[in-house]
Amino acid sequence: MRVSALLLVTLRDDPAEAEIPSHRLLLRAGYIRRVASGIYAYLPLMWRVLRKVSAIVREEMDATGALETLLPQLQPAELWQRSGRWAGYTAGEGIMFHLQDRQERELGLGPTHEEVITALAADLLRSYRQLPVSLYQIQSKFRDEIRPRFGLMRGREFIMKDAYSFHASAEDLAREFGVMEKAYGRIFRRCGLQALAVEADSGAIGGSASKEFMVTAAAGEDLILRSADGSYAANQERAESVAQPALALEAERCTLLETPAQGTIEALCDAHGFHPSQIIKVILLVARFEQGRAQPVLVSLRGDQQLNEVKLSNALQQDHAQDWGSLLSLQALEATQLADASYLPLGFIGPDLGDAVLRGSPQLESSFLRLADHTALALDCFVCGANRADQHRVGAQWGQHGLAAPMALDVRCALEGDGLIDEPTQTLCSSRGIEVGHIFQLGRKYSEALDARFTNEQGRDEALWMGCYGIGVSRLAQAAVEQHHDEAGIVWPVPIAPFEVVVVIASTKEPVQVELAERLYSELKASGVDVLLDDRNERAGVKFKDAELIGIPWRLVVGRGAAEGVVELVERAGNARRDGAPAELMAALKERLQQQRLGL
């Protein structure tokens, strides 16, 4: 390909809309253009990258025995109603784009394909003899993200590889999960990414075991906690840990303390010399369930800990979905939701806040669901709000003075410095990550809902065991930029670079240079190298800057030395350069490329 014919439009200034390096660089280097919020056009260079990533994904998926398919993006609401996800995905904070056709039939634009694939499986799979089977596809997905951001990182339309497997037993599903985990490791390694497999929350997809693959990068949206020896790594949403011990509170008996305007843990500690771990803070939320119940929730936490809403949501879903339908949302209780907000002394609330504050608020249930984190319940003696403005209690104890001990759960965020559960002497450290893949053992959630059954060896009918496995292809490509760039621009890993080599003609006015460059370009092309020829009538500096910005791994410069048969070879990563005879450099280049294509 000749640069003169590439429609290469690079920008000298950073577009104002881009915050993180990868987003800025992809815009500046002419890889993507924003069409609407969270919706991007993949320009020719980007499409080459995406096709290379897809090719690697295909090879590895095919190697596991998975079959490629292409499922519809327009999906009938009926399928989603059968799995029970239609309401959650379309109402309120739901993320599914949905519409009506001319017959007023409801349709959704696929954010994922569990329903469609399970319905197909119910149709196609009859006998254990057909199992196991896995299907995958690579296509655009649609999610009406609450907040699209960072370019391709969180788009509303994005390219995803999703795979679904069907098994006759939980054991075989677990086996496939292991196969996929290994395949994912190879995919990310081959793409030149440093990725880490971590234990994860299963979220809206559901299911039991799940692992996320994180590309470590400062701009990552997730926090990962891991032990130094690598034996444990988990997303903070999921991570469990042993909290650092609380400082013992010395108090003979429970007394009232005047705390004027000290409504925060910090103010309380500053004014009275407490340690945050000696205080119990109370968080009020409202959990909304499918059947319309708006349940006030009161959570007690140790003052130095943070509420983990994912863990709390999961606990609520698990304990109450049976009675009240699935949990739709969990939000802070706003004073404005109460009939009389003056009863709510925010900042001075204790675990025994009376249900009376809810009185006269017909849209809410009349009593709190009271929960506490283990670390809060483990305190023998603590400071907490007195349920009256500007007053706290010191030396309070569970079970005394009406402080009934609520149900204890793990609803706190694991923190850097906490102990490892299995070996508390080891501490956890944290880093940020971009989630590029997620694999789930779904179990029978969808097969039961959609009645996807098969006949087992004993001749009995049973629901299929399912797994699902996703890779954010477009996100992965941007994550690669996030991990591989410098001041001058992108530094693509060879296996996913849009082109492997750019031959730069320093001056197109010099016939000797043009001739030699054309010869080298043809030779590289003939030997199967993805090569660009920068034949533009531009100054050499412009071509060098552009080559660096768009991140081509190798640059072969045909310039001043051309007449004497000398060219220059520069590697983008590290900027090492050497002069030499074309034949010698070409041989070295081809050899090195062979290795780099394999990710070596």
Next chain:
RNA sequence: CGGGAUGUAGCGCAGCUUGGUAGCGCACUUCGUUCGGGACGAAGGGGCCGCAGGUUCGAAUCCUGUCAUCCCGACCA
């Protein structure tokens, strides 16, 4: 949805406080010089100043509304 900010040429920005009919850099076109690290000079093209109302003799500028985009939280590949 809550909090914060911004909409002026393809991109980056100034002008707005104190109203008088739009400017700078990059990019683009033509000519000349230059030619291995985003050249220089000359000449040019391109803007319902996000949109709608209002105030005013007069609005990019003041007021009201609205839409869009970005950032911080809830969502996730």
